[in-house]
Amino acid sequence: MSSFYEIIELINGDVALARADDESNEPLVTIRFSAESLAFLGEEKFMVAKAMIEAGMEAAGEIADQQAEAMLDELLEGVDEAEKLMLH
Template identity: 50%
Template sequence: MTTSFLEIIELSDGDVALQKADSEDEQLVTIHFSDEAKAMLQGDYVQIAKGMIQAGLQIVGRMQEEAEQLEEAPKIVH
């Protein structure tokens, strides 16, 4: 399995995206905040988006660990 580095970037339209660092492909995830939300967050929306993306990646990591544990579990044959 190849390892790709991911980066969080702010797009020219103000959206925040997750993409592979070594690729020009479409972003993996894009988060859009309304102007009202940006104003309410007083410009800290990029930090909020980073937290959202990091939480999502942690959940994916746990899901992968659980799937691997299920694959390693002994099979019961009746």
């Protein structure tokens, strides 16, 4: 199942990533900028938050790939070389 995500602004001004199809709209990630940061960024806080979220999603994807590879390696440890090369 594929989910769509949206970047939203919460009532308190924080920026959050939430599932678009989730009725509770509970954020997966919340970003809070300090008053000093907000004074500097202004409305560009969304552009910065988007870049932060994209970087986090990329890192999470890499972690998932590493975990999947480790699981595959673990499964293949018990298989002998002849079975690995055999076509089924």
